[in-house]
Amino acid sequence: MKYLLLKHYRGGPTPTVDFPPLDQWEPAAVDAHIQYMRDFAARLEETGERVDEQALSPEGTFVRYDGEGRPPVTDGPFAETKDLIAGWMVIDVESWDRALELAGELSAAPGPDGKPIYEWLELRPFLTGPPTVTE
Amino acid sequence: MSEVPLRELVPAVIGVLVRRGADFASAEDAVQEALIRALAVWPDDPPRDPKAWLVTVAWRRFVDAARAEASRRGRELAVDAEPPAGPVPAADDTLRLYFLCAHPILPAASAVALTLRAVGGLTTRQIAAAYLVPEATMAQRISRAKRKLAELPLDQPGELSTVLRVLYLVFNEGYGGDVDLAAEAIRLARQLVALTDDPPAAGPGHQAAGPDPEATGLLALMLLHHARRATRTGPGGRLVPLAEQDRTRWDTELIAEGVRLLQAALARDQLGEYQAQAAIAALHADARSTAETDWVQIVEWYDELVRLTGSPVVRLNRAVAVGQADGPYAGLAALAGVRPDLPRYAAVTAYLNEQAGDLERAADLYAEAARVAGSVLERDHLTREAARVRERLRFRGTP
Numbered sequence: 297m298k299y300l301l302l303k304h305y306r307g308g309p310t311p312t313v314d315f316p317p318l319d320q321w322e323p324a325a326v327d328a329h330i331q332y333m334r335d336f337a338a339r340l341e342e343t344g345e346r347v348d349e350q351a352l353s354p355e356g357t358f359v360r361y362d363g364e365g366r367p368p369v370t371d372g373p374f375a376e377t378k379d380l381i382a383g384w385m386v387i388d389v390e391s392w393d394r395a396l397e398l399a400g401e402l403s404a405a406p407g408p409d410g411k412p413i414y415e416w417l418e419l420r421p422f423l424t425g426p427p428t429v430t431e
Numbered sequence: 432m433s434e435v436p437l438r439e440l441v442p443a444v445i446g447v448l449v450r451r452g453a454d455f456a457s458a459e460d461a462v463q464e465a466l467i468r469a470l471a472v473w474p475d476d477p478p479r480d481p482k483a484w485l486v487t488v489a490w491r492r493f494v495d496a497a498r499a500e501a502s503r504r505g506r507e508l509a510v511d512a513e514p515p516a517g518p519v520p521a522a523d524d525t526l527r528l529y530f531l532c533a534h535p536i537l538p539a540a541s542a543v544a545l546t547l548r549a550v551g552g553l554t555t556r557q558i559a560a561a562y563l564v565p566e567a568t569m570a571q572r573i574s575r576a577k578r579k580l581a582e583l584p585l586d587q588p589g590e591l592s593t594v595l596r597v598l599y600l601v602f603n604e605g606y607g608g609d610v611d612l613a614a615e616a617i618r619l620a621r622q623l624v625a626l627t628d629d630p631p632a633a634g635p636g637h638q639a640a641g642p643d644p645e646a647t648g649l650l651a652l653m654l655l656h657h658a659r660r661a662t663r664t665g666p667g668g669r670l671v672p673l674a675e676q677d678r679t680r681w682d683t684e685l686i687a688e689g690v691r692l693l694q695a696a697l698a699r700d701q702l703g704e705y706q707a708q709a710a711i712a713a714l715h716a717d718a719r720s721t722a723e724t725d726w727v728q729i730v731e732w733y734d735e736l737v738r739l740t741g742s743p744v745v746r747l748n749r750a751v752a753v754g755q756a757d758g759p760y761a762g763l764a765a766l767a768g769v770r771p772d773l774p775r776y777a778a779v780t781a782y783l784n785e786q787a788g789d790l791e792r793a794a795d796l797y798a799e800a801a802r803v804a805g806s807v808l809e810r811d812h813l814t815r816e817a818a819r820v821r822e823r824l825r826f827r828g829t830p
Contacts, residue, residue: 298563344541344572347564388564390538426670426806427603428613428656428663430775431711431748 298347298388299395301402302418305354307379312414313407321408329413332405340387340398351383386422395419435618437469437481438552444485445549446524453493455531456577459549461496465489467554525550526626529619530589531580533597541576542597548573550622551615561610594623595649595705602653613657620650624692640699647696648706654689655712658682670812674721686716707736726756743770747779759786774805778813785820790827794820 318326340346355373362369385402389395399417407413441462448458465488469481478484532546544562547553553561559569602616627643641647662676693709710732718724733749736742746769754762762783769776781796797817804810 341565341568342571342575344568344575346568388540388562388568390540421805423807423810424805425605426808428605428660429599429603429652429708429712431673431715431751 297391297395298386298422298424299392300418300420300422301385301387301399302420303382303384303415304418305380305382308416308418311416313412315407315413325406325408325410328406328410333402336402336405337385345387345389345394345398347386347388349383349385352381354380354382392421395421434470437466437473440482440485441466441552442525442528442550443521444482444489445528446521447486448489448493449524451490453497454581456574456581457493457496458489459577461489461493463548463554464492466552470554522626525622527588529594529623529626530591533594534580534583534587534589535593536579536583537576539597539600541572541579542593543600544569544572545576546594546597546619547601547615551619553610553615557610561604561612591627591643591646595645598623598653599649599705602656613653613660617650617653617657620646620653624650641695644696644699644701645703645705647692648703648709651689651693651696652705652709652712654685654692655709655716658685658689658716664808668808669815670808672812673715678719681716686713689713690716702735702739704736704739707732707739711736721755724755726752730756743773744775747773747776751779751782754783754786759783763787774803775800777803778809781813781816781820790820790824794824 315321318329321329337346337349357373358371359368360371387395387398389398396419399419403415403417404412405415444465445455445458445462448461449455453461462485465485468488469485473481528550529546532549533542537545540562544558547558547561548555555570555573556566558573559566562569598616598620601612601619604612624642624646627646628641658681659673659676661682662678662680663671665671689709690713693706693713696706697710711729714725714729714732729752730749733745733752736745737749747766750762750765750769753765763780766776766780766783771777777796777800781793781800784790784796785793794817797813797820801810801813801817804813
């Protein structure tokens with residue numbers, strides 16, 4: 297079963313621990329935080345549960361179709377958009393409980409003071425292909 | 432030599448290496464490497480004796496790997512000798528391989544991967560593509576599974592029920608990349624049925640009168656569902672429910688074979704869940720439409736399935752059959768005691784409510800069912816159902 301672990305720059309429940317953006321941390325704390333993510337991904341590969349991880353720039357824009365023969369319209373970026381996705385991780389695990397366990401582990405990445413940041417992560421199951429036998 | 436006959440040799444070649452003294456994990460790795468080499472070399476330079484070629488190349492790989500390992504550990508290991516293959520029958524080895532790869536100590540996804548590699552002869556890359564994970568992840572999953580098996584005491588050979596479960600999972604996954612998992616599951620189930628036919632392991636006094644009934648039941652179940660494959664999806668890949676499938680396009684040969692296998696299995700009088708499921712599939716296969724389907728008998732088979740498995744999903748499916756046999760109110764009544772948090776619970780109640788004429792409730796339930804659907808095709812189908820019922824509501828009263 298595949299699950300998406302979604303990291304947000306903004307949005308989600310109120311943070312449990314308030315901490316400044318990563319660029320204001322001590323360099324060693326930044327390194328420790330990034331290393332934690334790398335180790336986590338490496339461990340997932342070792343357990344045969346890693347599928348993918350990607351980080352997203354906070355920059356970007358909304359785009360839409362604007363009629364035949366016209367260029368697409370862009371809008372934004374919106375400074376106040378309440379939800380902003382920072383990146384994701386995709387895992388392939390045996391159960392929902394295992395997905396929760398891993399999300400909890402990732403959420404414990406060290407913060408500016410070296411202690412867990414208690415970051416809220418969004419956990420979403422993938423939709424799959426339909427099973428063959430249903431009756 | 433095309434790919435499937437080549438892959439058919441894999442379990443036997445692993446068996447030869449194990450008989451020559453290699454451990455399962457190393458033998459399996461060596462054969463996988465030989466297989467990848469064969470896929471690269473054979474198209475231009477086919478061997479005269481494919482099996483002997485694979486044994487030679489795999490054994491050489493095994494010896495090289497063992498030497499490297501020995502020198503890494505700084506000690507000598509005598510692996511040069513090639514003891515002749517023993518008199519052990521190869522069929523028994525392959526059956527043991529099925530049991531090992533689907534051993535109950537393995538997580539389901541690992542058992543599936545290992546079975547597809549060591550018994551099915553697929554490459555790690557193909558398995559990874561079929562299950563949409565990176566090759567490195569799949570390789571780790573397989574090597575972890577083998578490490579786990581290495582810790583097994585010898586007196587725990589595994590059990591047939593988990594082998595059947597693994598093949599059922601592979602079949603239910605359907606298509607996956609360039610590998611047809613359903614067809615592969617059928618091939619492996621066929622081989623398993625042949626292997627369980629009077630197994631030597633059964634010992635003296637065992638009255639084997641044919642292959643294992645549940646293995647046969649599972650194969651029948653797969654064939655009966657595979658027969659409908661072409662009709663299960665419509666234009667654009669949309670899901671076509673059983674009631675709307677073009678039954679003239681069902682594969683009658685597969686159905687005939689499935690029914691024949693099922694009858695042989697049932698005659699052994701050792702009913703199990705796969706035989707009961709196959710019996711339900713056979714009753715559907717036998718009918719020209721849902722109206723002509725023997726729903727009363729289908730409900731009876733569901734009763735057997737409830738007795739055999741106690742599964743809540745079976746109770747849910749039984750309610751649909753009861754709805755067909757005795758009317759939608761009976762179907763809704765049959766839902767009493769079924770947990771509402773089951774996948775498809777909302778879809779089933781939506782259907783029964785529509786049959787009962789409560790369109791408002793049916794539309795809302797279809798929409799809810801779409802929200803909680805586990806697959807894209809089901810979600811899209813249920814969304815269309817909700818839209819269809821809402822349209823019926825709008826036009827209700829107009830002639």
